[in-house]
Amino acid sequence: MSDPAIQRLFDRVYICMKCNASIRAEPSKIKARKIKCRKCGYKGLRPKKRARKGKGK
Secondary structure: HHHHHHHHHOHHHEOOOOOOOOOEEEEEHHHOOOOOOOOOOOOOOEEOOOOOOOOOO
């Protein structure tokens, strides 16, 4: 994938650890816990994982 595609998919994208909804927000606001999930209201968010390169099935 090209660099703009990588940025669009993974840059500033966070996933709710309760309902798996994706939210785009600034990292500083996530660390300060100012952002909550718009689906369930939970404040526990994690960065979106990138796919591993290497051995495939």
